Each structure stands twice: as structure tokens, then as C-alpha cells.
Amino acid sequence: xxxxxxxWAVKFKNLSDSDKALSAMARYYTCTYMWDMxxxxxxxxMLDGKVRNINIxxxxxxxxxxxxxxxxxxxxxxxxxxxxxxxxxxxxxSFRHDLTMEGNILVMMQxxxxxxxxxxxLRKCGVPV
Amino acid sequence: MARxxxxxxxxxxxxxxxxxxxxxxxxxxxxxxxxxxxTAGCHNHQWRGLLxxxxxxxxxxxxxxxxxxxxxxxxxxxxxxxxxxxxxxADHYVNFILKLCDALxxxxxxxxGSSFGGNVALQLALRHPDRFKAxxxxxxxxxxxxxxxxxxxxxxxxxxxxCASGTWDLMAPQSPEMDRWLTWFYYSQGSESFKxxxxxxSVDHDLREELERIDxxxxxxxxxxxxxxxxxxxxxxxxxxxxxxxxxxxxxxxIGHFPxxxxxxxxxxxxxxxxxxxxxxxx
Numbered sequence: 576x577x578x579x580x581x582x583w584a585v586k587f588k589n590l591s592d593s594d595k596a597l598s599a600m601a602r603y604y605t606c607t608y609m610w611d612m613x614x615x616x617x618x619x620x621m622l623d624g625k626v627r628n629i630n631i632x633x634x635x636x637x638x639x640x641x642x643x644x645x646x647x648x649x650x651x652x653x654x655x656x657x658x659x660x661x662x663x664x665x666x667x668x669s670f671r672h673d674l675t676m677e678g679n680i681l682v683m684m685q686x687x688x689x690x691x692x693x694x695x696x697l698r699k700c701g702v703p704v
Numbered sequence: 705m706a707r708x709x710x711x712x713x714x715x716x717x718x719x720x721x722x723x724x725x726x727x728x729x730x731x732x733x734x735x736x737x738x739x740x741x742x743t744a745g746c747h748n749h750q751w752r753g754l755l756x757x758x759x760x761x762x763x764x765x766x767x768x769x770x771x772x773x774x775x776x777x778x779x780x781x782x783x784x785x786x787x788x789x790x791x792x793x794a795d796h797y798v799n800f801i802l803k804l805c806d807a808l809x810x811x812x813x814x815x816x817g818s819s820f821g822g823n824v825a826l827q828l829a830l831r832h833p834d835r836f837k838a839x840x841x842x843x844x845x846x847x848x849x850x851x852x853x854x855x856x857x858x859x860x861x862x863x864x865x866x867c868a869s870g871t872w873d874l875m876a877p878q879s880p881e882m883d884r885w886l887t888w889f890y891y892s893q894g895s896e897s898f899k900x901x902x903x904x905x906s907v908d909h910d911l912r913e914e915l916e917r918i919d920x921x922x923x924x925x926x927x928x929x930x931x932x933x934x935x936x937x938x939x940x941x942x943x944x945x946x947x948x949x950x951x952x953x954x955x956x957x958x959i960g961h962f963p964x965x966x967x968x969x970x971x972x973x974x975x976x977x978x979x980x981x982x983x984x985x986x987x
Contacts, residue, residue, distance in 0.1 A: 657877050660932045664873020667934035670850070684861040687869040698877075 580615060583703040584629040587619075590696045591626050597692050598624060604689045606682050609633065609642035612650040614704045624689065631703075641678035643694075647704040649673055653694070654702040665694055711755045713776070718803045721796055723783060727804060728776035729769035733761030736837070737813035739805065740768040741821030743843075743962060744905055745856070745867055745898025746890050747775025750818070753968025754975075764814075764979075769804060773897040790900030794908045797824050798831055805835065814982060816840040819936070819961060820905040823848065826925070826944075830914055833923035838982040840975075841927045843961050845940040846915055846947075852906040856899040863895035874961035876932035879970075887965045911944075920950030924985050926978040927952065930959035952981060 601624020652662035822844025945953035
């Protein structure tokens with residue numbers, strides 16, 4: 576069941592800010608990224624490992640470093656507690672399904688460890704689509 | 705009292721295509737030689753579960769080596785290797801394995817490798833079927849494009865973590881957390897070699913026109929792939945095995961691209977089946 580955007584953002588921020596694995600390498604985890612889930616888009620702003628802001632209604636020119644885009648159905652698959660094969664990560668879904676990675680991919684690579692951890696938090700907090 | 709492992713490590717120096725390599729290998733067990741190749745950009749700790757498995761080592765002499773430029777095996781000692789970009793070729797990889805087996809005096813060994821190790825197992829079955837009792841290509845296929853990327857060795861990012869986190873979702877979510885993070889840790893150590901290994905894996909290795917020349921009745925080819933492997937999918941492996949005379953395909957449920965390292969107890973179930981088939985066919 577889709578969670579409404581506002582409560583999802585609160586849940587996600589709390590999960591991320593309290594995550595021990597992410598906190599173990601929090602310093603310099605500073606970037607801004609978009610998750611385009613088809614029916615909803617969010618821009619998540621990270622500052623030294625903490626969620627500084629989640630923009631749940633991005634305007635056309637709101638900036639971000641990089642984006643993940645996929646259909647709402649694909650994002651729902653990501654959010655299963657144990658995702659099915661080929662929906663179990665961003666690389667898997669970009670190779671085998673409709674996920675695309677766009678924008679400044681270098682920034683994503685520079686922050687890949689923590690970004691990967693955050694992506695997997697969707698299995699706990701769900702997706703707002 | 706100290707808790708010593710039965711596994712021991714040793715070096716052997718060999719010459720391959722003019723390169724002098726001091727090769728490190730771990731060994732445990734007696735009986736049928738089972739020589740194991742780790743995955744690209746990694747090292748022989750991936751085989752830690754197998755090396756200490758008494759059920760296997762009571763009948764198999766398990767040898768897990770570090771390919772040169774990986775783990776405790778240095779780059780060549782007689783070459784200014786830092787002056788060129790490392791790119792592993794099929795010819796050199798095969799020649800290395802043959803020289804190592806000869807140096808260790810392995811008679812009728814079974815060769816098992818994963819990922820690029822699985823792909824070279826297919827090369828060995830094609831080029832030198834008489835040298836090996838059988839091959840077990842794990843997470844392998846005739847052709848595996850798409851992974852020879854600059855990102856693995858980019859000077860503007862933390863290459864160690866790109867290699868480690870970039871291979872994270874090659875593993876199944878069901879695999880134990882400790883074993884996935886250990887595999888992550890190993891991958892953080894191999895960023896100088898990962899991209900060069902993948903030259904073999906994604907570029908130089910291409911057996912799409914050669915599979916029919918492999919005779920799995922002479923040298924059994926037992927292929928195994930995990931259902932969570934997005935890079936070499938179960939379908940790719942099955943299609944490869946189907947085109948090899950006598951080829952066998954075993955699908956491994958709920959496991960990924962590093963099965964022996966991410967979840968050894970599950971991998972072992974399928975490995976035992978592969979070894980049983982080989983024993984049945986070759987004794």
C-alpha cells in the first residue's frame with residue numbers, strides 16, 4: 576500500500592539519520608539526488624550523512640546532482656522486504672529492468688557506499704507510490 | 705588454547721609468458737585436486753568456507769590461489785608493470801593456470817572458478833580438455849559484456865568503495881549480512897586490478913561461436929548460476945550449457961554472483977551435486 580509522501584519522508588529521514596552503517600562513514604556524505612518514481616518525485620538533500628531536506632514536490636528547475644528514474648511498479652518491487660531477483664539493487668534493475676541513472680554519475684559513485692545503504696532502506700519504509 | 709585453522713598458505717614462483725610471478729595459495733585437504741579461482745578484483749578468502757569444510761576436504765585437496773595482482777600474489781617481479789595499464793587476456797590467463805597446475809604437480813585436477821573464473825573454466829575446457837578431470841564454471845557464460853567500466857578505477861572517486869558497493873547487489877538479499885560485508889571488504893582491496901580483470905571478462909572472452917567445439921563428454925562442464933545474478937543471469941548460463949555437448953546446468957536458488965563467499969552453506973548443496981556428477985562420469 577502506498578504511503579503518503581509527507582509521512583514517508585519523515586519515516587525515511589528517521590531511518591537514515593539513525594542508521595549505524597551509514598553513520599560509520601557519514602562525514603562528507605553530502606549530495607542531492609532525485610528519486611523519480613513515476614507517480615511521485617522526491618529530491619533528497621544530504622549533508623554530512625544527515626538528511627537536510629526532502630523536497631516532496633519538486634519544481635521544474637529544482638536542482639539535484641543525479642537521479643534514479645523507474646516506473647512506479649519497479650519502485651514498489653524495490654520496497655518489498657526481500658526483493659525478487661533483478662529488483663534487488665540499482666545495478667540489477669538498471670541492467671535488467673527499467674531503472675536509469677542520470678545526471679552527474681560521478682557524484683553518485685563518490686557516495687556509492689552510503690547511497691546504496693539508503694536505497695535499501697526502502698525495504699523498511701516502503702515507497703510513496 | 706590458540707584456535708589454528710587447518711588451512712595453510714604457501715608461495716610458488718612460476719614463469720608465464722615471460723612474467724615472473726610469485727603466487728600465493730591456500731591449501732587444505734587430501735585426495736582429488738580441486739583448484740579454485742576467485743572472482744575478478746578479489747582474492748582467495750572467497751573460498752574460506754570451502755577450505756575449512758571437512759566434509760569436502762576429507763576427499764578433495766582444495767587449493768585456492770591468488771591470481772597475480774590480487775591478495776598476496778604480487779604483480780610480476782621482472783616487469784615495470786606500473787608503466788602500463790593492466791588488461792588480462794584469455795591467452796595469458798589460461799597459460800597462467802596451466803603453469804600453476806604443473807608447478808603444483810596436480811594430476812587430473814578439477815578446476816572451479818566463479819565469474820571471470822567461471823568464464824576461464826570454459827576456456828580451459830575448450831583449449832585443454834585433457835589437462836583437467838572436469839571444470840565447474842560458476843556464474844559463467846559464453847559472453848558477458850558490459851562490465852569493463854572506467855568507474856572501477858576512477859581517480860575522482862573512492863575506487864575502493866566503488867568496487868565494493870558497485871558489486872554489492874550482485875549478491876542476494878537472503879545471503880547472511882556478515883558474509884556479504886566480508887565480500888564487500890575483499891572487494892574494497894582490489895580496485896587496482898578489478899577493471900583489468902574485466903577486460904578478459906567482458907571483452908576478450910567471447911565463445912559465442914566456439915561452444916560447439918567444447919566436448920563435455922570428454923571433460924565434464926558443470927555450470928552453476930545463482931538466481932540473483934544480474935550480470936550472468938541463469939538464462940545466459942543455461943543457454944551456454946545447452947550448446948555444450950554433455951554440458952550440465954545447475955540453478956542455485958536465492959543466491960548471487962559470489963555464492964561461495966556470500967552464502968557457503970547454500971553453495972555447498974549445489975557444489976556437492978556437481979562433484980557427484982563428476983565422480984559418476986569420471987570416477
